[in-house]
Amino acid sequence: MNEKSLYKLSCGLYIISSSYEDKTSGCVANTLQQVTSSPVQLSITLNKENYTEQLIEKSGKFNAVVISQNIDMDVIRRFGFQSGKDIDKYEGIAHREDRQQIPYVSEHTCAYYTCKVVSHLDVGSHVIFVGEVVDMEVLSEEEVMTYAYYHQVKNGTTPKKASSYQEQTEKHGWRCSICGYLYEGEVLPQDYICPICGAPAAVFEKI
Template identity: 65%
Template sequence: MNETALFKLSYGLYIISATHEGKDAGCVVNTLHQVTATPIQVSVAVNKNNFTQQIIEKSGMFNATVLTQDVSMDMIKRFGFQSSKDHDKFDGISYERDARGIPYVNEHVAALLSCNVVQKLDIGTHMLFIGEVVDAQILSDEEVMTYAYYHKVKNGTTPKNASSYQANSEKKGWRCSICGYIYEGETLPEDYICPVCGAPASVFEEI
């Protein structure tokens, strides 16, 4: 089976945020989809290992922002390759809060959806949440970023917790055990730093 066939599916890229008892959380996903029109409902799959998933379960609500093509890779790294359990991902960046107090990034995002969880389904590695949209806003007219654009133009990689993560066994080199970035080459420099997550050479695994 050629699993890269799944790369032909069309995805966007989003930041899912939640808050509970004063603790904010957020992560990057490509699994947000509208599933019904009346009422307006969306689905999103979030890895059970993500702290954001735990916060959504506890609070019963979340919001989603649609990322645009000019969002920085630093923003992707911030929300996609570190945990909200250990880092305040909203510290030092521009953000606002929706009517329920959930934070959201307000730059290089095209739209905001605020949702109440109405159903959830355990699907193994991920929890699938169905959210009823209680508020929606257009935040900019910038071009939205597709998952294909993220890979082809921004040379982005996929974190291990992502639904679409695939281990690539064909490339020869070294793989970052934190974010999955692959360095191609027989020898990894001792002072090498992962260009995606900033991890040192010591966390790379030979492949």
């Protein structure tokens, strides 16, 4: 069974954000989809250990933006491989606030959707949230970033907490224990920095 066939599923990449009291966070996900048209409802699936998921649980609201192909990989690194418990995800990032006072990335994004949670489903390691769209807008006409484009052109990796994460076992070299990036080679330079999450050589594991 070839799990890489899952990369062929047609889906985009999105930044999902939420806020509760004075706390705000966001994360990258590829699981956003429309589920109904009247009213318009979207679903999102997030890992229970994800800080953004915990804020959605408490606040009952979230927003989502569609990422464009032109987005800086540093933004994906910030939202995809660092925790909102440790850093302010939006510090130094161009952003606006939606009608629910949740920030969203405003540069190199194609559209945004503001949602109030109407139902959720526990599916083990993850939770599926269904949100009714209370506002949405086109932000740009840039080409959207698909999941396939992220892997094939941007050489992106997938966080371990993502629902689409796949354990890489067929290659040899060094693997970043934070984001899963693979460095192929017998010797990893001591001053090497992961190009995806910015982690130092010390966190790489020999595979």
